[in-house]
Amino acid sequence: MMVRWLIAAILSLALPGLPAAASPRAADCPVPDSAMASGPLPGTATALFQGDIRILLIGSATTSSGGASARDRAWPERLAHILAGRRAETHVEIRREGLRGSTATDHARLLDDVVPAFRPNLVIWQLGTVEAVRSLSAEEMADTVQTAAARLRETRAERTDLILMDPQFSRFLRANADVETYREKLSQAAYASGAALFSRWVVMKHWVETGGIDLERAPPAQRAATADRLNECLARALADFMVGGTR
Amino acid sequence: MATQATPKIPLVRAGRDLRVDMFRGLALWMIFVNHTPGNIVGDFTLRKVSLSDATEIFVLLAGYAAGLSYGRMLEREGWLRTGTRIVERIFTLYVAHIFLFVVFTAQVGFSAAALDQAAYFDELALDPFTQEPYRALLEALLLRYQPAFLDVLPLYIVVLALFALAVPLIRRLPLLIGASVLMYVLARGVGIAPPSWTGDAWFFNPFAWQLLFAIGIWLGRADTATLSRWFGWNPWVAAALMALLLGNAFGMNLSRAGMLFGITAPEWLAGWYATIDKSGLHPARLASVLIMVWLAAHWVKPQAAWLNGYVASLFALLGQQGLPVFCAGIFLSFLGRVTIEVSEGWHAQLLVNLGGLLALVGIAALVAWHEGGTRRKPDALPAANKVAKLS
Numbered sequence: 001m002m003v004r005w006l007i008a009a010i011l012s013l014a015l016p017g018l019p020a021a022a023s024p025r026a027a028d029c030p031v032p033d034s035a036m037a038s039g040p041l042p043g044t045a046t047a048l049f050q051g052d053i054r055i056l057l058i059g060s061a062t063t064s065s066g067g068a069s070a071r072d073r074a075w076p077e078r079l080a081h082i083l084a085g086r087r088a089e090t091h092v093e094i095r096r097e098g099l100r101g102s103t104a105t106d107h108a109r110l111l112d113d114v115v116p117a118f119r120p121n122l123v124i125w126q127l128g129t130v131e132a133v134r135s136l137s138a139e140e141m142a143d144t145v146q147t148a149a150a151r152l153r154e155t156r157a158e159r160t161d162l163i164l165m166d167p168q169f170s171r172f173l174r175a176n177a178d179v180e181t182y183r184e185k186l187s188q189a190a191y192a193s194g195a196a197l198f199s200r201w202v203v204m205k206h207w208v209e210t211g212g213i214d215l216e217r218a219p220p221a222q223r224a225a226t227a228d229r230l231n232e233c234l235a236r237a238l239a240d241f242m243v244g245g246t247r
Numbered sequence: 248m249a250t251q252a253t254p255k256i257p258l259v260r261a262g263r264d265l266r267v268d269m270f271r272g273l274a275l276w277m278i279f280v281n282h283t284p285g286n287i288v289g290d291f292t293l294r295k296v297s298l299s300d301a302t303e304i305f306v307l308l309a310g311y312a313a314g315l316s317y318g319r320m321l322e323r324e325g326w327l328r329t330g331t332r333i334v335e336r337i338f339t340l341y342v343a344h345i346f347l348f349v350v351f352t353a354q355v356g357f358s359a360a361a362l363d364q365a366a367y368f369d370e371l372a373l374d375p376f377t378q379e380p381y382r383a384l385l386e387a388l389l390l391r392y393q394p395a396f397l398d399v400l401p402l403y404i405v406v407l408a409l410f411a412l413a414v415p416l417i418r419r420l421p422l423l424i425g426a427s428v429l430m431y432v433l434a435r436g437v438g439i440a441p442p443s444w445t446g447d448a449w450f451f452n453p454f455a456w457q458l459l460f461a462i463g464i465w466l467g468r469a470d471t472a473t474l475s476r477w478f479g480w481n482p483w484v485a486a487a488l489m490a491l492l493l494g495n496a497f498g499m500n501l502s503r504a505g506m507l508f509g510i511t512a513p514e515w516l517a518g519w520y521a522t523i524d525k526s527g528l529h530p531a532r533l534a535s536v537l538i539m540v541w542l543a544a545h546w547v548k549p550q551a552a553w554l555n556g557y558v559a560s561l562f563a564l565l566g567q568q569g570l571p572v573f574c575a576g577i578f579l580s581f582l583g584r585v586t587i588e589v590s591e592g593w594h595a596q597l598l599v600n601l602g603g604l605l606a607l608v609g610i611a612a613l614v615a616w617h618e619g620g621t622r623r624k625p626d627a628l629p630a631a632n633k634v635a636k637l638s
Contacts, residue, residue, distance in 0.1 A: 037505070037506070132395075134445040134446050135393070135394075135395055135398070135443070135445060135446050135450050136445075136446040136447070137446070137447065137448075137524070137526060138524070139521065139522055139523070139524040139526075142521040142522075143521070143522070146518065146521065171285070171587075171588045171591075172358055172359065172588070174284045174285055175284060175285070175358055175584040175585070175587070175588050176355055176358065176394070176395060176584075177395045178284075178395045178396065179284065180284065181525070184503050185521055187502075187503055187504075187505065187517075188502045188503065188517045188518070188520050188521035189517075189521050190505075190517075191502060191505045191512045191514065191517035192514050192515075192517035192518030192521055193514070193518075194514060197505065209591075
């Protein structure tokens, strides 16, 4: 695995024009292997093995809508569908806690409120966009994440895993906010707290660059279809990422 | 003393420490590159391998230049006149900032129309003008609304305002540095920072960043003998500092990637890097830039022939016209961002980088030529070779 990763990294450095070695798992929308390196996810592994998983989604707007044409086409629903279909009789319960324009501090408070009662096996925490757009302190965001992750580990130990998810790739966001700073602090916070990092930015950038899915450049007539495809592909990539962490 | 070779580009003023001008020019160019996200040249700038980036060098060398020129003026014309001149400069900067702000607003509007961002950002106030246009304008005028990439000039404005007050202290450097360190400690410790409309505080806290400016003044004004006695060459220290810089380059990239060359980032390391803030000029960032300055001051000899070559002269020309080049760089970065938004192919990259650099050089050359016309005899800078003697 490590050797493969290294080769992929070297290849992608040496041949910037070519797509990085892609995961064979999701055939329709391949994802670079380097973006799929999840840490161990013991809570998810146990839950999937027992056929009953509770997932808490927390974050700002894309947690609730994702821009899909209908609610059942949004990535959280698609993720539940994919997970349920992986093995017969897997029961998937997904709870969304998302608020438009909410920040890491709001999310941390929500986590405190929701986790004890919902007892999720996995928390998927999407953040960074609002902080970047409003030029909020990136270090405070990282600190909030680390504190919340430590509290989660303290109260739930290995029963609840945490996946952090960074902003969606967008040329508009890249041009008008200092996204790199926030992505950097977010990944450092993830590696500092033992959380897994699912980089939507890297994955979606890969799809844009390889001509797969480009929502920003989709003609108006195809926008809804493109958004649905993006949500479907994100759900698949995330499902692969989760399963990768259970091995 | 160096034999006065003349720079290959005649518009470059000779008789100054060309190293300072060259590094300032390099920093200005890097600021332009780093202000165009998506630019692949950005992957080869300082911030990829060092804690501090071009902003630190820009502020430090701005202090160096200000200390020299306003210091001379203070000796000749007194505090009131010098302070007035600095205030005049501040006003120019403020007008430039507001101009750039208007350009920024137009660029966001253009981008929003050119790319369909509705699916992504329907809820985000990336463009406060759509929600509260009058308020946004007022907050921009008060410098409380600073969009991303428009935060360096407000920093510079406040740092210069502090300098206008503190300019007599140029004659008492230990007092200047002492006051500056005290303000830095207070700013970081108590968290004193100017407020912002969109967040809690300005992205760059000027009360912390003024320390770099003050250190720049000190480097420009201090007695060369003292400087070389305190900070003279020592190969062991240099080797240790190089190891530190290299170790940091690895550790920092490890903390960003999670894993490098088969090594997994330890939690404590990633946790430490996560705390290093740019806003308040974290001590590690300060140390990083000072280490690089020390190494560069010793390694690059002021008499080095290549400093008069084309490449070095080109950047020295940029550095000698710091302010117009900085403002032009921010303006050009808007055009660069739009270009990279529209097309990310190699031709767009080439256009942005080559076109950007040529435009910066063109503007610097124009200003230098104009200055050469109005001021028949360029100011001799008696103190300019001070740092030159350091090595």
